[in-house]
Amino acid sequence: MISVENITKVLPSGKVLLDGISFKVKKGEFLGILGASGAGKSLTLRCMVGLIKPTDGQIIYSKELDDDDNPINICELKGKKLRNARKHLGVIFQGNNLVKRLTALENVMIGRLGQISPLRTWIYGFTDAEAEEAYEALKQVKMEDYSNRRVGSLSGGEQQRVAIARAIFQNPSVYLADEPVSSLDPKNAKKILKLLAPLAENKPVIGVFHQPHLVSEFCTRVIAVKDGSVVYDGDPKLSEEQLEMIYADELSSIQKEAEKMSLIKKSKKK
Amino acid sequence: MNLSGYKISRYKTPFIFTVTLIILIYLSADATEVSLSEFLDGWSHGSRLLLEFFPPDWSKIGRMLHASLLTIAMALIATPMGALISFLFGLAAAKNISYPGLREVARVVISLERALPEIVILLFLAAALGLGLYPGILALAIGSIGMLGRLLADAIEEIDEKAIESVETVGATRSQIIRYSIIPEVLPSFVANSIFRFEINIRNSVLLGAVGVGGIGYELNESISLMDYEASTMAIIMIISLVFVAERISDTIRKKVSKTGEVM
């Protein structure tokens, strides 16, 4: 079980970015995180990977990140301990999360870098058996035909699938995905979710999404973040009113934007 | 739209430049008391001397070719050596992967080297090792650090933070990040820069040769001091061809590298 407990992040200037985020994720869950732009979703995920230290609070992985199944608070890890914990985290971040000049296959193999010694990395890298396995991971996301293509020349959706193959190959205990489908067309977005959903049967999957309809179709639970706090936690099917509450500010700002546009149009006609 | 303002101002800069130049030449000639007749006199003396450089002494071609090979060999050995040293300094000087203290030291070394001409480095080395091929090669190699190290450090610092972060999040160590994220991203440009540096090193190799290291530069210097000007012409022909060919080769390879980017 993963337990995010009262995470806060306050800038030196006093600005509060995260204001006591708490939620739990269990095995078998596909947790969707919704929230308006700037709500603090990415920040929360980055804290969960140990890329950012929260000002206060803790994130306990009950046994997922430890080789001996001990509980671990990732917020207090550094150096070698942090690297060891990260071996067990499958991270799929939005865009630019691959090495553009390496091939799809090489990018997939990077997933296991944490599990091989630095010396081996420099001498011969990965074994043939590992390459075969990486190829299988690419097969799972139907990207095997692109295994020797440089990632920089793949489309956004194809890159996203390579990123998922990398996480699969890594064989982590938890999957963390930040907007894995935001740059994709509806059909491809659905394809990616169909890849993620079955992973959740064995390992918890936590994903940030901007598409409530996809979340309600694929996730087993959803939380919504607003202004750095969790404002909803429960059923993935949200009502119109709930969505309006979550995205309230964004909607009103879009409306204001639209009004401005119409004003400009009107003044032009004059 | 009214373009007439632009059309006039377009000619303004070259016009002002030319007029200023003419005035400056006139003033400086006046100040240094160069008169037109003296200028022509010197010119005729110079052209008489120039005649002594012809025809080139083709009998020296074997010797000059041999000397040129030495010059090329020096650049050929020094460039990869310099590239290797520069690579380490470049890594150490890049903010996003180096350690704060180490970075400052590497930056200082790189800036210092950039300020020092290769000749000065050679003179330092000569004081310890004497003049010769070995210190010459070493001077060329060290002389590459300023340019190659600086370009590499800048290229590494421009790498998208996320490309590094994504390798970091699987639990990779710093050296693994370098191997799987930094090197693939910067290697093509580093190789291209090194080839360009080879071209520069050919020219530097000629120059250091003239100081006494050996090679075609040395032959040129020797023939001039012996007043064997026809041999000098032969050496100059060799130098020009050498630099020209090096430039062509380096251009071609660099275009290939940057087009495919497939060096690994």
Ligand SMILES: Nc1ncnc2c1ncn2[C@@H]1O[C@H](COP(=O)(O)OP(=O)(O)OP(=O)(O)O)[C@@H](O)[C@H]1O
């Ligand atoms: N390094 C930082 N320094 C200062 N402020 C930051 C930093 N990182 C994020 N923020 C701020 O924290 C807030 C939350 O950012 P976050 O990236 O978590 O948003 P998000 O919910 O992921 O939004 P989006 O849906 O647009 O990705 C934003 O207002 C952002 O400007």
Ligand SMILES: [Mg+2]
């Ligand atoms: Mg985000």
